[in-house]
Amino acid sequence: MLAAIGSVVTRARRRKLLSDVQAATQSGQAIDGLSWRQFEQLVGEAFRRQGYSINETGGNGPDGGVDLILRKDGEKHLVQCKHWRALKVGVAVIREFFGAMAVEGAAGGFVVTSGRFTKEAQDFASGRNIRLIDGPILKRWIAQHKAQQGKPAPAPTTLVTREQPRAPSCPQCNAPMTKRTAKRGANAGNVFWGCTGYPRCRAIVSI
Secondary structure, three states: OOHHHHHHHHHHHHHHHHHHHHHOOOHHHHOOOHHHHHHHHHEEEHOOOOOOOEOOOOOOOOOOOEEEEEEEEEEEEEEEEOOOOOEOOOHHHHHHHHHHHHOOOOOEEEEEEEEEOOHHHHHHHHHOOOOEOOOOHHHHHHHHHHHHOOOOOOOOOOOOOOOOOOOOOOOOOOOOOEEOOOOOOOOOOOOEEEEEEOOOOOEEEEE
């Protein structure tokens, strides 16, 4: 019970963290001002909103190993977060991460930084199913979530039904009338109100 309550509280904090960053007028400064743990939580919430289930491993601090394990459509992906001191993430980090992917049997992985990646890091990741998410891409993700939240909800579909005319009372005997269709004569095929007292009462009302 306590674990479930703790999970709800943690999720609420992550959502608030993402909302706070979205609300900042300068998102770059907002991200740079986060602790490494907050940065990791922000990244996790961004992936969660893309349909991934998240398992936070915690890494080993701001320069640790795998920070998040993602699962979606039966596949496992790993995430490593680089914040603060990693203004430019080099190829050594990507090599180590690729080794962790092999050990974990992951289908792919993401390395996320608030800064940039070196050209060597980008070249190594190419073709290895490792996606590099730098600061500008991360900011676009956050902006997209904000735009989606700002979209008005679609208007509910209104079903318009045509009210059926109520049956009148017979003008002669006051009995209820019913719809009938003329079968003979000049009015054949026409619909009219006929008295339910027929044949005793032969009153009709045109429709």
